[in-house]
Amino acid sequence: MAYSDKVIDHYSNPRNVGTLDKSKKNVGTGLVGAPECGDVMRLQIEVDENTNTITDAKFKTFGCGSAIASSSLATEWLKGKTVDEALAIDNMEIVEELALPPVKIHCSVLAEDAIKSAINDYRVKNGLPELEMAKSHH
Amino acid sequence: MLKLPIYLDNNATTPLDPRVLEAMMPYLTEVFGNAASRNHPFGWAAEEAVDYAREQIAGLINCDPKEIIFTSGATESDNLGIKGVFEMYSQKGNHIITATTEHKAVLDTCKHIEKLGGRVTYLPVNELGLISLEELEAAMTPQTILVTIMYGNNETGTIQPIREIAAIAHKHGALFMTDGTQAVGKVPVDVIADGIDLMAFTAHKMYGPKGVGALYVRRKNPRVKVTAQMDGGGHERGMRSGTLNVPGIVGLGKACELCKQEMEADTQRLSAMRDRLERELLTLEESYVNGSREHRLPHVANISFKYVEGEGLMMGVKDLAVSSGSACTSASLEPSYVLKALGLSDDLAHSSLRFGLSRFSTDEQIDYAINHVKEAVTKLREMSPLWEMFKEGIDLNSIEWAEH
Numbered sequence: 001m002a003y004s005d006k007v008i009d010h011y012s013n014p015r016n017v018g019t020l021d022k023s024k025k026n027v028g029t030g031l032v033g034a035p036e037c038g039d040v041m042r043l044q045i046e047v048d049e050n051t052n053t054i055t056d057a058k059f060k061t062f063g064c065g066s067a068i069a070s071s072s073l074a075t076e077w078l079k080g081k082t083v084d085e086a087l088a089i090d091n092m093e094i095v096e097e098l099a100l101p102p103v104k105i106h107c108s109v110l111a112e113d114a115i116k117s118a119i120n121d122y123r124v125k126n127g128l129p130e131l132e133m134a135k136s137h138h
Numbered sequence: 139m140l141k142l143p144i145y146l147d148n149n150a151t152t153p154l155d156p157r158v159l160e161a162m163m164p165y166l167t168e169v170f171g172n173a174a175s176r177n178h179p180f181g182w183a184a185e186e187a188v189d190y191a192r193e194q195i196a197g198l199i200n201c202d203p204k205e206i207i208f209t210s211g212a213t214e215s216d217n218l219g220i221k222g223v224f225e226m227y228s229q230k231g232n233h234i235i236t237a238t239t240e241h242k243a244v245l246d247t248c249k250h251i252e253k254l255g256g257r258v259t260y261l262p263v264n265e266l267g268l269i270s271l272e273e274l275e276a277a278m279t280p281q282t283i284l285v286t287i288m289y290g291n292n293e294t295g296t297i298q299p300i301r302e303i304a305a306i307a308h309k310h311g312a313l314f315m316t317d318g319t320q321a322v323g324k325v326p327v328d329v330i331a332d333g334i335d336l337m338a339f340t341a342h343k344m345y346g347p348k349g350v351g352a353l354y355v356r357r358k359n360p361r362v363k364v365t366a367q368m369d370g371g372g373h374e375r376g377m378r379s380g381t382l383n384v385p386g387i388v389g390l391g392k393a394c395e396l397c398k399q400e401m402e403a404d405t406q407r408l409s410a411m412r413d414r415l416e417r418e419l420l421t422l423e424e425s426y427v428n429g430s431r432e433h434r435l436p437h438v439a440n441i442s443f444k445y446v447e448g449e450g451l452m453m454g455v456k457d458l459a460v461s462s463g464s465a466c467t468s469a470s471l472e473p474s475y476v477l478k479a480l481g482l483s484d485d486l487a488h489s490s491l492r493f494g495l496s497r498f499s500t501d502e503q504i505d506y507a508i509n510h511v512k513e514a515v516t517k518l519r520e521m522s523p524l525w526e527m528f529k530e531g532i533d534l535n536s537i538e539w540a541e542h
Contacts, residue, residue, distance in 0.1 A: 003453065011453055017521050034539035035524060036484030038447050038464055038473065042523035060523040064449035064464075068521065113540075 003065055004099035010069035015076045018058040020044040028122025030114040039063030039107065041071045043114035045078055045086070047122055054078045054086055059114075066104040070094050070111035078115065083122070087131070089115055142457045144503045148343075148494035149292050149320060149438060150461060154389075155345035155497070161392035162347065165385035173382045174373060184384045191391025198394040199318075199337070199354060200328040207353045207374045208387055212319040215338030215353040216243040218378060219315050222364025223284045223336070224251050227313075231281030235312075237261045237269050238479045239296075240288050243338075244317055248286075257281070265481045266430035267296035274303060278310040285314050289321035289337075293463065293476040293492055294429025295438030297321065304333030313362060319343055323397035324435050325405070329354055335362050341386065345497060346393030350386030353378075400497070408495045409436035411504050415493060416441065418508040422515055424528070428463075428477055428490055437495040440477075442486045445525040446518045448473075451491060454514030458507055463490035485524075485534075 003011070022029045026047045033040040039062060046056040057075035061068045073094055078086050094100070094108035113133070120130050145153070165187060173188045175181025192203035209215045224234065236248055238260045248258045259277045261269045269287060278285075285307035290297045300316060307314040315336035321327055322337070323344030329337060340351035355377065356362045363377075370379030397404075416439045419425060424444040440463070443451065448462030463474035464487070473487035482490075491511070495504075519525040527534060 011450075014521060019526065031523065031537075032540055035488070035534060036539075038449070038484075038488040040523055040539070060521055060526060062445060062450075062522045062524045063447050065453040067447075068450060 006073075006098050007065055007069040007100070010072040010098070011065040014059075014068060014072040016056075016058050016072065016079075017060060019060065020046055020056065020058050025125055026122070028118040028120070028125065030117030030119075030121060032113045032117055033063070033067075033110050035062065039067045039110060041067065041110050041114040043071060043074060043111070043118050045115075045118045045122060047083060049126070052082050052084070054081050054083065063107065063110075064104075066098065066100055066107040067110060069098055070100075070107045071114065073097060074111045074115055083119055086115055087119060140502055140506055143459050144457060144507060145459045146493045146495065146499070146503075146507060147459045147461050148496040148499075149295075149492065150494070151342045151348065152345045152496050153498060154347055155393065155396060157396060158346055158389045158392045162385045162389045165388050169384075171384075173384055174371065184382075187384060187388050188382055191387045191394075194391035194395040195352060198327075198398045199322060200330050201354055202357060204375075205329075205354055205357050207355055207377050208382055208390075209351050209353055209378055210349055210383075211342070211351040212241075212317065212338045212340035213243040215340070215351050216241070216317055217247050218353050218364060218367050219336040219338055219355075220244065220247045220251065220284065220286060221367055222377070223313060223315070223362075224254070224256055225365035226363050227283040231279075231283045232256045233259070233279055233281040233283060235259045235261060235274065235277050235282060235285045235287075235307075237263060237287050237298075239263050239267060239291055239293075239476045240286070241292055241317055241319065244286060244288065261287075263479050266433070267291055267294050267428075267476075267480050268430060268433065269298060269303070271299065271302050271306060275306050278306065278312065280311075282307075282310060282312045285312050286316065286336075287314075288317040288319075289327065290318075290325065290435040290438075291429065291476065292320050293474060294440045294480070295320070295435035296429040297325065297433045297435060299433075300332050300334070304335075308333060313360075320435060320438075323394065323401070324437060326401065329356070335360070336364070341390035341393050344393050344397050347386050347389040350383050350390050352390065404497050405436045408497075408499065411499060411501065412437055412439050412493070412495055415439060415495075415504050415508060419443075419511055422512060425515075426486070428480060428482065437499075439493045440490055441493070442477075442482070442490040443515045444486060444489055445522050445528055446515055447488050448490055450518055451489075451511075451514055454518055455491075455507075455510050457510055460494075461492045463492070464488040 057078040091108040091112040171180030171184035173184040448464030477487040
């Protein structure tokens with residue numbers, strides 16, 4: 001199976017690989033997936049509490065090229081968005097942008113879950129109620 | 139000048155040796171006769187070529203040329219051997235013994251046998267990929283008609299104790315079959331010394347063409363018969379009908395002759411290269427060889443690089459054609475059943491790469507592969523959350539993963 005140019009680009013030059021200080025109150029961390037399933041994503045956001053805007057996003061991913069590309073793309077999209085805008089990111093947008101084949105859709109789902117999970121972590125840390133995970137693809 | 143990408147997936151298939159192609163060429167062009175045409179020179183020439191190929195094959199595995207049944211490949215041979223014995227010996231019993239690490243051509247055929255009312259025992263393997271002779275002996279019953287255990291494994295290269303297995307099968311009155319697909323032409327396989335009654339093998343794993351293989355069926359001590367699975371003109375002593383693939387058979391014959399001549403030198407060179415590749419890659423932290431290193435085909439290495447996912451790694455080593463135990467593309471997301479049978483955890487099975495060297499592999503290619511894999515593993519680990527946790531001393535088993 002051939003990878004799309006965009007997947008190859010994100011895989012070869014991943015954006016925003018790294019780690020944010022998870023002890024900070026304005027950093028939300030999402031860790032999704034499982035090693036035995038062959039993919040684990042950790043996605044982190046740093047939020048400006050005054051504007052509710054995501055100022056930084058980092059990821060680390062154990063997984064196939066499509067999983068790495070999905071999380072790399074997600075961090076790119078997150079930066080500069082408000083938390084509410086970030087919540088609206090749908091996995092199918094990632095599928096479209098990266099031209100993922102059907103067998104790789106689960107990678108985009110995982111990225112969406114990682115975003116929501118990072119936002120939830122941020123909310124809980126800041127005394128806000130946890131959001132229900134709307135989608136359950138698994 | 140090194141040509142990229144480098145092919146190191148020779149357990150999947152091997153390139154055609156130019157000398158094999160040369161031997162085949164006349165039979166693809168002017169010598170086109172049907173080997174079953176007994177009444178004119180076109181047929182005689184084809185039959186003569188087929189008979190010569192039988193001798194070349196017999197020379198490699200130490201059998202009688204008449205004991206070779208030509209097929210379309212190892213999958214057909216496995217099917218013919220197992221189904222053919224099950225039907226032919228149904229009066230005697232209905233029990234077959236095999237192992238969990240067999241190729242799907244054997245496992246799925248055995249599943250079919252179970253649907254037909256047969257009973258199949260799937261022996262487990264230890265962490266090296268070897269079956270237990272005690273467990274085999276304990277599984278034998280008066281109804282056991284066949285023990286079928288592969289010679290060398292396609293994923294790990296692990297070689298089973300064939301002679302001991304054959305002896306146990308025979309002691310209990312059962313036939314012994316082996317899937318020799320990966321082993322024939324690579325290590326000395328001797329059907330008499332090894333006690334093999336039936337053996338499946340194929341040309342394209344030993345520098346021959348695709349689409350042709352054979353089933354060895356013993357004719358003496360004991361005389362083994364299989365019920366044909368393909369009915370028709372009664373070719374191959376009635377065991378496999380269908381016009382013979384003369385150019386393919388000529389290619390298989392030539393491939394066997396070359397393997398016999400060059401096996402010793404190939405083995406020495408390839409195992410030295412394989413060992414160097416393995417030694418170098420094992421200098422990476424948290425990397426592990428899968429399968430037995432002692433009982434192994436000379437050209438295979440299967441290595442897991444912990445905390446890196448195999449499919450992602452394959453994409454990182456894009457200049458190498460290798461394969462992985464990860465099956466992220468399959469609907470099930472299940473990693474290799476062979477590696478799991480060795481007791482590997484799913485994450486280690488997902489992290490494996492298989493390297494298969496060939497007669498045409500060079501030291502220069504291996505040097506390149508070593509550096510390429512090292513770089514890719516290092517880069518991906520820097521991107522891996524699991525690697526970071528490992529480095530921080532976090533026990534990954536202590537984390538409650540969200541299964542999906």
